[in-house]
Amino acid sequence: MKITFIIASIGKQEHGRYVRSWIMEPLSMAVLSSLTPASINRVFYDDRIEDIPFDDETDLVAINIETYTAARGYQIASKYRKRNIKVVLGGFHATLMPDEASLHADAVLIGEAEGVWSQLLEDLKKNKLKKTYEREKGSAIEYVIPDRSIFHGKKYPKISLVETGRGCMFGCEFCSVTHFFKKSYHPRPLDIIVKEIKQLHNKIVFFVDDNIGSDRKRARELFNALIPLKIYWISQVSMDICNDEELLKLMKKSGCQGVLIGFESLDSDVLTRMGKGVNRAIKSYDYVVKKLHSYNIEIYATFVMGYGETKKVFQDTLRFGVRNKLLYLAFNHLVPFPGTPIYAKLESERRLLYKKWWLEPGYRFGDVAFHPTNMSSSELTNLCLSYRYKFFNLRSILRRLLNRVHWANHIKIQAYAILNFMANHETTTRRSLLIGGAPNLIKKNHE
Numbered sequence: 001m002k003i004t005f006i007i008a009s010i011g012k013q014e015h016g017r018y019v020r021s022w023i024m025e026p027l028s029m030a031v032l033s034s035l036t037p038a039s040i041n042r043v044f045y046d047d048r049i050e051d052i053p054f055d056d057e058t059d060l061v062a063i064n065i066e067t068y069t070a071a072r073g074y075q076i077a078s079k080y081r082k083r084n085i086k087v088v089l090g091g092f093h094a095t096l097m098p099d100e101a102s103l104h105a106d107a108v109l110i111g112e113a114e115g116v117w118s119q120l121l122e123d124l125k126k127n128k129l130k131k132t133y134e135r136e137k138g139s140a141i142e143y144v145i146p147d148r149s150i151f152h153g154k155k156y157p158k159i160s161l162v163e164t165g166r167g168c169m170f171g172c173e174f175c176s177v178t179h180f181f182k183k184s185y186h187p188r189p190l191d192i193i194v195k196e197i198k199q200l201h202n203k204i205v206f207f208v209d210d211n212i213g214s215d216r217k218r219a220r221e222l223f224n225a226l227i228p229l230k231i232y233w234i235s236q237v238s239m240d241i242c243n244d245e246e247l248l249k250l251m252k253k254s255g256c257q258g259v260l261i262g263f264e265s266l267d268s269d270v271l272t273r274m275g276k277g278v279n280r281a282i283k284s285y286d287y288v289v290k291k292l293h294s295y296n297i298e299i300y301a302t303f304v305m306g307y308g309e310t311k312k313v314f315q316d317t318l319r320f321g322v323r324n325k326l327l328y329l330a331f332n333h334l335v336p337f338p339g340t341p342i343y344a345k346l347e348s349e350r351r352l353l354y355k356k357w358w359l360e361p362g363y364r365f366g367d368v369a370f371h372p373t374n375m376s377s378s379e380l381t382n383l384c385l386s387y388r389y390k391f392f393n394l395r396s397i398l399r400r401l402l403n404r405v406h407w408a409n410h411i412k413i414q415a416y417a418i419l420n421f422m423a424n425h426e427t428t429t430r431r432s433l434l435i436g437g438a439p440n441l442i443k444k445n446h447e
């Protein structure tokens with residue numbers, strides 16, 4: 001038996017190429033491969049960096065889709081199903097929209113693959129695939145070390161993705177993580193994480209956890225276990241970590257180089273509406289920056305625009321990022337992901353431009369998909385774009401460079417240069433990307 005694993009892209013450009021920047025090893029595919037018995041042959045294609053040989057023989061195609069990659073994932077599924085090859089769809093979007101996904105697949109894997117993947121393979125052998133597979137609530141997860149051999153021969157950055165836990169205990173209204181994991185956090189066993197890191201070829205690790213500090217006690221244990229491994233790591237965390245001096249010391253000692261933090265808004269009323277109480281409990285955003293920088297920890301700050309901000313809020317946010325000489329600041333606009341409270345709210349207020357923006361022909365990456373309250377959707381789209389360009393113009397890059405944190409070691413200065421000098425190019429190229437791909441390619445893919 002042979003399985004083809006595929007990670008779908010957002011879509012290719014008119015000339016057929018994807019926008020290449022920061023395409024990392026897709027961990028979910030390596031987990032799935034690890035759960036697959038050794039007797040089964042497997043091959044993996046990354047739609048973001050290579051062409052898929054659709055005519056190759058295979059018994060099953062497993063495609064991972066997120067909301068932005070769903071349209072392209074469905075095109076790929078259709079190509080295989082026309083040849084009567086079974087397709088299973090999984091990933092975040094398949095979990096958020098199983099009914100939609102099942103229109104394009106023979107089976108849908110809802111939630112985590114652990115605990116159901118082997119059953120699905122057994123059913124496939126008997127030609128008795130069920131429409132959906134979902135792990136029973138409360139059943140034990142079978143933790144594995146991801147099979148990274150499937151990445152051989154593909155050129156990914158020399159950063160390994162590792163998961164130390166899944167989920168987050170907070171409940172921000174725009175976040176699909178909280179919906180997927182129902183405000184819960186599931187740590188992986190420490191001995192497996194340590195064993196996995198010891199097997200890696202790269203010394204730089206991106207812990208892909210949604211909030212690595214979600215459970216403080218567990219975070220302490222994890223960081224202590226990382227110290228002897230002498231790695232450099234980055235991750236995502238909520239800003240309440242700044243109130244825990246001991247944890248910050250452990251982060252630094254265990255090799256933390258930087259963290260992505262959702263600052264979301266400078267306006268505390270907006271934070272309340274977002275359900276981002278964790279940010280409101282902090283003295284000030286300047287305090288967060290000062291504290292993390294005092295430990296030489298870089299900050300990749302993300303903001304969510306679309307909660308009724310005026311142009312002044314954009315200016316203030318830009319000033320905040322430049323004044324604090326941040327590594328990176330993302331002017332993101334609100335994205336109504338299906339299944340989130342904000343999606344339901346915008347839908348009930350009839351403010352969604354399209355019910356399913358992720359399948360809307362002509363919808364481009366970066367387009368605002370709802371009616372903001374105080375400006376048009378295109379104004380918000382353009383404001384986010386123009387402030388991205390302002391934050392990453394040469395003057396701002398040089399000004400922010402005058403921060404000793406960026407010069408603390410060769411990894412930090414390289415990351416500063418790459419992230420900042422690539423940002424404008426990435427914004428421009430991604431901006432033109434049609435969800436699902438250019439019309440000529442979509443047509444070709446449906447033939």
Ligand code: SF4
Binds near residue numbers: 169170177210
């Ligand atoms: S803190 Fe982050 S991961 Fe947790 S619910 Fe909020 S946005 Fe999602």
